[in-house]
Amino acid sequence: MADLNVKKVRTADLELKDRLVAINRVTKVTKGGRHFSFAAIVVVGDENGVVGYGLGKANEVTTAIAKGVEDAKKNLIRVPLDKRTIPHEQTAKFGGAKVFMKPAAPGTGVEAGGAMRAVFEAVGIQDVIAKSKGSSNPHNLVKATIAALSEIRDAYTVAGMRGIPMNRVFNG
Numbered sequence: 001m002a003d004l005n006v007k008k009v010r011t012a013d014l015e016l017k018d019r020l021v022a023i024n025r026v027t028k029v030t031k032g033g034r035h036f037s038f039a040a041i042v043v044v045g046d047e048n049g050v051v052g053y054g055l056g057k058a059n060e061v062t063t064a065i066a067k068g069v070e071d072a073k074k075n076l077i078r079v080p081l082d083k084r085t086i087p088h089e090q091t092a093k094f095g096g097a098k099v100f101m102k103p104a105a106p107g108t109g110v111e112a113g114g115a116m117r118a119v120f121e122a123v124g125i126q127d128v129i130a131k132s133k134g135s136s137n138p139h140n141l142v143k144a145t146i147a148a149l150s151e152i153r154d155a156y157t158v159a160g161m162r163g164i165p166m167n168r169v170f171n172g
Helices: 061-073 114-123 138-150 155-162 166-171
Strands: 017-030 033-045 050-058 090-094 097-103 128-134
Touching: 017 061, 017 114, 017 138, 033 061, 033 114, 033 138, 050 061, 050 114, 050 138, 090 138, 097 138, 114 128, 114 138, 128 138
Parallel strands: none
Antiparallel strands: 017 033, 033 050, 090 097, 097 128
């Protein structure tokens, strides 16, 4: 994940909504029988450019989800949005999961698979076309999607980094 432009966000001043992406039931077989535990991956966001993900593990589903939400609140990033979509195309990879996303015209909606869709809805992106290639593991898909979103920059940031006025960013 490129940490150059990732801005950490404080949770105190945000109204965060959480979305459950996946629950994994893990079975440990012992002499006394089977012992079940659960791992939940959760995405939280304010639907206005802030998103984070977390993993919670516990012996009960509700506890695992609560732990995942707490973990997600510690890993929030701010994503620059262009009205209802992203400013430019972006790709990223995490483990075996590869993601590709590109901006879409207003009214297109979120055209993305399950784990990616949860991240886009949490961050507040309403029009985007996205494709996941490779692994469909929800853990790696969420991490790859967040990595791609963290690398997105808006035109003002690009102009500031290059030290040029805004009109030269688009006109060359």
